[in-house]
Amino acid sequence: MGLGAYFNGDGAFFNWDTHRDTLRAISVYGMLSCAMTLVIITGGIDLSVGSLLALSSVTFSLLTLHHSIPVPFAIAACLFAGVLCGGTSGVLISKFKVQPFIATLAMMVFARGIAKFISGSKKISTYVKQGDEYVNIEMPKIFDFLNSRILNDNLSIVTIIMVVCIIICFILINKMRYGRQLFAIGGNENAAKISGVPVNLVKVITYALSGFFCAIAGICQAAQEYQGDPEAGVSYELTAIAMVVIGGTSLNGGRGSILWTLIGILTMGYLEKILSINAVGEDKRLILTGIIIVGAVLFQKRKN
Numbered sequence: 001m002g003l004g005a006y007f008n009g010d011g012a013f014f015n016w017d018t019h020r021d022t023l024r025a026i027s028v029y030g031m032l033s034c035a036m037t038l039v040i041i042t043g044g045i046d047l048s049v050g051s052l053l054a055l056s057s058v059t060f061s062l063l064t065l066h067h068s069i070p071v072p073f074a075i076a077a078c079l080f081a082g083v084l085c086g087g088t089s090g091v092l093i094s095k096f097k098v099q100p101f102i103a104t105l106a107m108m109v110f111a112r113g114i115a116k117f118i119s120g121s122k123k124i125s126t127y128v129k130q131g132d133e134y135v136n137i138e139m140p141k142i143f144d145f146l147n148s149r150i151l152n153d154n155l156s157i158v159t160i161i162m163v164v165c166i167i168i169c170f171i172l173i174n175k176m177r178y179g180r181q182l183f184a185i186g187g188n189e190n191a192a193k194i195s196g197v198p199v200n201l202v203k204v205i206t207y208a209l210s211g212f213f214c215a216i217a218g219i220c221q222a223a224q225e226y227q228g229d230p231e232a233g234v235s236y237e238l239t240a241i242a243m244v245v246i247g248g249t250s251l252n253g254g255r256g257s258i259l260w261t262l263i264g265i266l267t268m269g270y271l272e273k274i275l276s277i278n279a280v281g282e283d284k285r286l287i288l289t290g291i292i293i294v295g296a297v298l299f300q301k302r303k304n
Contacts, residue, residue, distance in 0.1 A: 016154065018273065024156040026269035028053070028224070030262075031217035032240040033247075034165045035086075035210035037261045038172070040244055042206055043186040043253025044100035048089060049214045049240055050233030051111035052082055056218025058115045061124035061228025064140045071142045078215045085111055086211020090204035104207075108237070115230040124228035139226065146223030158220045165213055169258040172209075182206065186253025242289065243268050246296045267292075 032049045039046045056078045063074035085107060092103040127134045149156050173179035181202045184192040193199050222228045247264030249256030271292070275285045 018277065020149070020154060020156065022269050022273040023159045023162075024224075025273070026265055027156065027158040027162040028217045028221050029236065029239050029243060029268070030162040030265045031165050031213050031220070032236055033243040033261050033265055034169045034258065035213035035217075036237075036240040036244045037169060037247075037249055037256055037258050038182065038206050039100075039210050040241075040249050040251060041173070041182045041186045041253060041256040042203060043189070044093065044203070044206070045104060045241070045251075046086075046089070046207065046210050047101065047104040047237050048085070048107035048111055049210065049217075050236035051108045051115065052085055052211055052214035053218040053221055053233035053236060054230055055085070055111045055115040056082055056215040057222040057225075057232050058119045058124055058218075058228035058230050060219045060222045062118060064142065065124060065126060065137065065228075066128055071140065075219060078219055079212060082211035082213075082215025082218070083208045084211070086214070087204055087208035089211075090207030093207065094200035094203040112230070119228065119230045121230060123230070125226070143223045143226055146220055147226070158224065161216065161220060165216065166258055166262055169261075173256075173258055178202065178205070183254055186250075186255070188254075239268065242293045245293060245300075248296075248300065250300060251297070 032053065035049055036046060059081055060074055060078050063069040063077060064071060069077075089100075089103050089107045092098040092106075093100050126137050126139055128137050146157055146161075150160075173182065181192070181197045184195065184197050185199055185202060189199060218233075221232055225232070243264040244256070244261050245251060245264070246267050247257070247261040249261060268289070271289070272285065275288070
């Protein structure tokens with residue numbers, strides 16, 4: 001924030017619209033960061049979050065736009081698909097002892113393939129083919145709602161959804177036995193087993209929860225873009241990992257906090273916005289982001 005006050009882009013940083021738009025822009029990444037925080041605390045990784053977002057985005061758009069499925073059923077179907085895909089990764093990791101990197105890499109490719117298959121590798125929009133021509137159908141109200149703002153247009157709905165996801169993670173990590181089990185597994189998996197922690201079950205639940213948050217992010221992504229894009233979410237997993245790492249969650253597992261992940265989310269989001277309003281090119285933004293990520297990891301190692 002202090003950096004933005006100095007490099008304010010001719011006063012643009014002091015305009016509330018800048019902050020509102022920044023929070024809206026990072027909301028989907030924030031939901032994926034919730035998923036990634038849970039996984040990384042266990043000492044794992046989830047490379048499939050971007051692909052699961054795309055699968056959810058396409059599924060939600062197909063069901064609501066092209067098949068006129070009631071919104072509650074469409075949302076339930078997306079959440080079920082996300083939980084199923086995430087849980088499958090968890091089973092591969094816990095029961096079949098596949099490395100998290102490999103298991104989620106396979107799920108990343110698989111989910112992206114499913115998204116392209118069910119969409120015909122095309123964006124799912126309001127243009128639907130009927131006979132030999134395309135017609136423009138009416139956009140369901142849920143898209144406008146999720147893409148709307150409240151409090152006199154000062155706060156986006158997707159930002160509120162991100163905050164709810166963070167609150168859910170905070171309760172899971174800090175107020176429930178499940179959270180203590182996460183840290184136990186990440187700290188020393190063998191010791192956790194000896195202590196009676198159901199390691200395999202907790203891992204499956206963790207990756208299923210990751211898929212759940214990815215599904216929510218995918219629905220919000222579809223609403224923001226007014227379409228389901230099978231190419232959505234490419235490299236989003238890297239951004240989510242960066243936000244979590246900058247927030248101080250150890251890639252070795254056993255240490256982390258969703259509140260510090262929120263700091264990482266805001267840091268990355270505001271860094272991008274500050275560079276943008278000061279007309280810094282994307283190439284320089286990427287270079288600076290890479291330097292910050294390396295710096296955060298080195299700081300963690302020194303702290304340890």
